[in-house]
Amino acid sequence: MTTTTTTRPGLAPRLTALSKVVELGPGRLDNKLLNEANALLKRAGARLKLSSEHTVVALAGGTGSGKSSLFNAISGLDLSPTGVRRPTTARTHACVWGLEGAGPLLDWLQIQERHRFSRASALDKGDGQLHGLILLDLPDHDSIRALTDTEADRLIGLADLVVWVLDPQKYADASTHRRYVTELAGHDAVTVFALNQADRLTTEELAELVIDLNDLLRREGVEHPSVVPTSAATGRGIESLKSVIATAVARRRAAIQKLEADLHRLEQKLSKAMPMGEALSVPSTVDEARRMGLTDALCDAVGVPAVGEAMENVYAERSSRWVGWPYPRWIDKLRPDPLKSLRLDDVGQEIRGIATTSVSAQSAEVANAVQAMADGLSMGMQPVWRAAVHQAARSRAKQLPQALTEDLAEVAPALDRVPGWWRALKVWQYFLVVAFVAGLAWLAVGLLMPGALPSSLALLGDTATLPWVGLMMVSVLGLGALSGIASRNFVELGASRERERLEREMRRRVAAVAATMVVEPVERELGRHHAFYTALRDLSV
């Protein structure tokens, strides 16, 4: 009665939550627990569908405690055979008060037809108060026969109300207490203890025993044990037991209470196996900072900054061959080439060819990046869930490097590219070179053979122009050098601007790939985690 409905939401939402748990549980929850949850779910579904007019009351206990005698005493008929040989009852017997609608319930309980009895008339012997009762006489659970027969076990689980039939000899047996009573703590509302064979004791002894039993039960977590001394032999106490049962039957709540108590127990087990802890505070999505972190790490794995730098350097180096002032280059070429002296001329060519376009992701670094993100995200999770998050993060790790490589290759700079203005500048430089050479020629002609020229070219021989020519030649030289320097600067400027653009673009693409291949599955798992714990919380509220 402690678990009243007022403080708890109805059974239905909790069962819904439980079904959610069962749905999300596989692979995360211990299989045994999951099966238990599943079984409870099924049982609840089945029981709630069946007659709510009936209350299933099971008489359980050790062999020889007098279950069958009590059964007969309550039903007032000699329905279940009793005897002195142990164990006596091997099959469950059932007696129904008010038969209509009980059939399916009995089927569900798997009571054999020939062991079903009914007290048809509600008015029969003044048993009207028991209308709606299905009384079960279970086999024992502690004899050597029970080792191979779980019938009692099964029905104790199914019954709405369990009456434990104890006797002075066996009331403290471990087989009853350790296996059932302790396990069923919290089921106060749906558990009754009948201390049978009370006639074997004196009044004082009985009183002492009842106190002892109460203490024992309380020690085991039964907060409000209801103990009824009975004697099937003398009929003493049968009426009070009947009235206890009748109360439960009349309220028609035993089935629900039983399910609630079971649910409560299961929920406790669940929360022990899956402690709530900080679970619900774990975000169910991947926040921006983590995405950024992942993108950064992946960029490093691809070598985005290095690619940019390489582009800058390589452009600068290569551009000098195009836009640089040719003379210093030519002078440089006069120097002996070490490669040539090693007879590795072709290698020199190849070295220049090394720097082409290529971006690729290093898979180990990619793996580490993903790992790091999963680590960060799964902090504070249960190990199972943590493993699941890792699993999800890695789900496409195999293709990730390849995907990154392919995606980035589209934007990767061609390091051996030659922009048009490089060519134009080259023409310009060579024009200057030509101009310089022409100037030289002019000078030579003007100085060496001023008179030998035809009149049309007299101007060339005019010595007065020569200083100007000289000046022009100096200017051309200066212009060439200047334009070489300037254009190199332009190249570098352009390269660095290109690099910025490139890095932005690459980052964008990396982020996009990461989002589909890593973040998405991870978020799915996070969502599942969140939903699971939400359901667990709903279950326990």
Added chain:
Amino acid sequence: MNTAMDDGRQESPGEQTLSFPPVTDDDLTGAPQTAGGAPRPPHDPADPAPRHPPEPDPDRPEARAPRPEPGLAGAGSREAGPASPSLFDSRAPFEEPPARRPSLFEKPAVLRRPPEAGRPEPGHRPPPGFDEPERPSERPSLFVRPAALGGPDARTAPRAEAAAEPEPQNPPLSSDSSATARPTRPSTTPDTPEAASTGTPATPEEPDAEASPGPAHSAVSEPEAATEPESEGAPESEGAPEAEGASEADSAPEAEGAPEPASAPVSEPASVAVPEPVTEPAPGDVAEPGAAAESEAVAEAAEVRAEADTTAEIAADEADLDAEVRTDAGAETDAGSDTDTGTETDAGSDTETDSDTDAGTDTETDSDTDAEAETAAEQAGTEVEKPGAEPGTEAEAEVGPGERLEELPAEAAEALMEAIGTLREAVADLSFGLDLPGSEEARQARADLLAQLENYVLPRVRTRTAPALIVIAGSTGAGKSTLVNSLAEKNVSRTGVRRPTTGTPVLVCHPDDHEWFAKGDLLSGLERLDRPAPAPATSGTGGLVITATEKLPQGVALLDTPDIDSVVEEHHEVAHRMLDAADLWIFVTTAARYADAPAWNLLRLAKERGARLAIVLSRVQQKSADVVLKHFVRMLTEYGLGDIDRFVVHESKVADGRLPDDEMTDLRMWLAELSVDEKRRAQAVRETLNGVLNSFRTRVPALARHLEAHVAFRAELRGDVEAAFLSALSEIDKASKNGSLLHGEVLARWQDFAGSGDLVRSLQLRKRGRAARQAPERVLAFKAAIRTGLESVIVAAATRACEEVVARWRHRAELGAKLGADLDRPSDNLVRHTGRAIASWQEHLGELVRTEGVAKRSVSKLVSFDPESLALIFMVAMFSGGNGEGVPHRLVNALLGAESLRGIGAKAFSDLRARIGMLFDEEAMRYVQVLDAAGIPDESVATRLYQATYNLEVVR
């Protein structure tokens, strides 16, 4: 093979059918052992035959041959039997002793079988949990291992000898090769030899005494018989006994249609393995005369023995069948039949030949026959003793079954004590660090074993004549305390309606015995109290109340124990401790409880331990007494406990915690008898002790096996760690060779390095002599990139390895998951250590290039190079793998020359691998530490256990 049989015998008390499969297992396991011994050949025929179907064929003819001959020879005259022993005499007697011991082990199994098998009818199998499945596994281990450890030598040697002996005899009869012929002959032969053996040799041997406590006698004697007849010839005693035995034996064989009875004597020795059969038959023969006198005692002995013998082996089955068949002929014949079966089984001959009879019918007769056989054996033993004394140096040890206890020579007792002491130490050293499935049980078993050794076995062995301790155990509310009070006629133990009532064990004895219990070593672990502690429910574990009363007869003490099944679980433990120290058990149950599972578990335990047992069924209503009793008895019979002493106490008014006197009469009588009949008491004590010692044969190895499971589990876990890191290492190896390292940043940096002209610039013509340090920052960046690349590969591999380890552990057991809880990630230091390791590797490589990369002379004249850059190029060449066609390859090749390139390459690689290996070792250490911290003892402890058990057996 013999060994295997032993195991079997101990373990499965009950069922033959069940035991069947196990037998095969044993055979298999046993076979290898036998194969090991060089001397085997002769012996093989006997042993291997049963186990290895293939082998037997070739061997058999020989094996059989020997027997037949003896038979023939024997046929000539009964006395011939004795004569044959003389043949043996020719051999050196000295050699035999070693041989006997091993045989000791092996034989008992066979012998005992038959009786047991007979009892439980096929259909009846005790329903409650007999652990048949376990047996198969258990058997092999015991014997096998000790052998492996070093025990083997002893065994193999003995066997070899034994084998050798039989052969000589064999030669004469090579003719009998047919299987059918064999069965009969062996049987006949055994008889005579048995007689011989029993007469002289049987008793003398120490091994027997030890090996077979109560029941074992016969078994013991048998082995000896086999060996001795041969060696000593036991000529004197044999003559008479044999004659008798022979006559009887003859009748049996005849019944079957076996003409060879006479030949038997000779044949026995021939079948080396057979020793058991031999002995048995012999006892039977001899016994007959004396049997009548001691029939009672014998019957008891037989029971005990039946219980003790657990092994349900094929041999046993066959034996039973045979026995049954013969039973028809006569009790004596049965004895003979037993021997026959034994011989057959040993020889490895096929079972079918004998097995025509039904299993069901003969059970009773079997037991009877056994009993007789035993008695016979005992008598024979005693009778023979005198004669035996002369021949066997060992003979004294054997002593007659009855007197054995008292007569155990000091050295033997000391040796036994020592062996037990070693066993105790070995057990005490045991610890199970892991929570593997079954560990809790193993821990419990260890504690039980230790307690029993200290509380019971050691004191018992030290002084065997002490008063017998009768422990009264049973369910709560069964009336144990009431029973004790009634017997003591004094309220020594509290009774009441509260359950559980008794929390502290209460010992009641005669005042004369008080001192022994108060001061003695028995139950020395318990503090002696004057009266029960005030709160029995909680303080039950530590004390023992001892009270004295004149009403109890002298020499017996009653111990009232807590219950075995109440909600207070400490009581169960106390009760079991008490039972472990008991000489006799009185099991109390009630009419309401007699079908309770815990009760039957206890009965099973008693049966397993071979403890002497009496059952009290109390609280029986007068009116239903017949029904209940009948049912209960039937259950007991089905369980194989049908002939145990039973007492019924009717439900009656309990006055002042006691039952009316008339209910107690039977029990009192029983106690008084026990008190007066010292011999019987001693026998009971001895049987229980032997039962306990026998139980060590399975219990200790079971512990050892569990320990080994731990060790194996640890080895598996370690194997997982190693495998994971090994595969990580090979992964790195692969990555460093297939060019996958040259991706990402490394690739970009390399292009940067090459494309920006730094690469070329790093090479300079010597003449220019210009320092090539133009772009250190680019070189450094490249170097750093390579380092990071390598690092990430290593870290990734380590991470994977860690996860792999934990996943494997989890997969193995729940415990594995627990152990690996925080280890699914590489240690925090890994990254740092890796960085350092790679950096120093790079240094090392640069150093290598500098010192060893002495460029080709032709090159060095022309070009100088920057070693730093060259090392980088080298790394690229190294990691790019391939066939040496790439630019870096050709560059370094041109600069350094192929030779030094290879040298440096190899060194660099192995250095890198070594460094990574060290890193991984460090990582792996974490797992190993976890495992070590779990406190798993090493294998030697298990070895010691086996050794100790083996030694104990040997000493016995």
